[in-house]
Amino acid sequence: MGTQIGFNPNKLGKLWNALARLALHIEIPTSKQATVKHYGNIDGIREKVGQTLAEIKRISEGNMLMSSGIGQEVSFECYCGSKNKRKHELLEDGQIINCINPDCDESYGYVKSDMSFGRRAFEIVCRRCDTRQDIPKRMVEKLRTDQHIHFDCEGCAETIEVSWRPMQAQRPQS
Numbered sequence: 082m083g084t085q086i087g088f089n090p091n092k093l094g095k096l097w098n099a100l101a102r103l104a105l106h107i108e109i110p111t112s113k114q115a116t117v118k119h120y121g122n123i124d125g126i127r128e129k130v131g132q133t134l135a136e137i138k139r140i141s142e143g144n145m146l147m148s149s150g151i152g153q154e155v156s157f158e159c160y161c162g163s164k165n166k167r168k169h170e171l172l173e174d175g176q177i178i179n180c181i182n183p184d185c186d187e188s189y190g191y192v193k194s195d196m197s198f199g200r201r202a203f204e205i206v207c208r209r210c211d212t213r214q215d216i217p218k219r220m221v222e223k224l225r226t227d228q229h230i231h232f233d234c235e236g237c238a239e240t241i242e243v244s245w246r247p248m249q250a251q252r253p254q255s
């Protein structure tokens with residue numbers, strides 16, 4: 082979702098290591114005969130700095146900045162078209178984000194491992210034609226026990242009603 086540009090810590094790490102190797106004057110000789118160079122290879126450093134800058138630029142051109150800086154924002158576009166933004170450091174894994182649009186019932190669960198937002202949906206199945214469709218989970222959560230909501234089946238246009246029902250269960254005897 083959105084136009085997030087992937088951040089590859091390995092790639093940046095590799096460039097960083099290459100830079101450190103070239104720019105730091107310490108080089109471990111591979112044999113006793115090998116001479117220790119005291120100055121970095123200027124052309125090599127220039128090339129690596131160029132590559133590193135290009136990588137940083139590529140990342141920063143995405144709408145998601147993922148450095149450890151404070152105040153970075155993560156954004157995504159809701160199904161309703163509204164753009165939602167959150168401060169990266171305030172987001173916790175599994176946190177539920179409601180769309181900022183007051184007329185929208187969509188909500189998303191934040192997945193920290195890949196910094197994505199998963200739509201929270203409730204699946205309804207048409208008993209007539211078996212068509213499945215997702216409705217916003219928050220619509221169901223907001224529903225009172227004496228209310229119901231209805232949807233038109235996307236397959237056969239049949240009206241599907243959603244309401245809360247008490248359910249009975251029995252614990253197995255131990």
Ligand SMILES: [Zn+2]
Pocket residue numbers: 159160161162163180181182185186187
């Ligand atoms: Zn929305």
Ligand SMILES: [Zn+2]
Pocket residue numbers: 207208209210211212234235236237238239
């Ligand atoms: Zn149907």
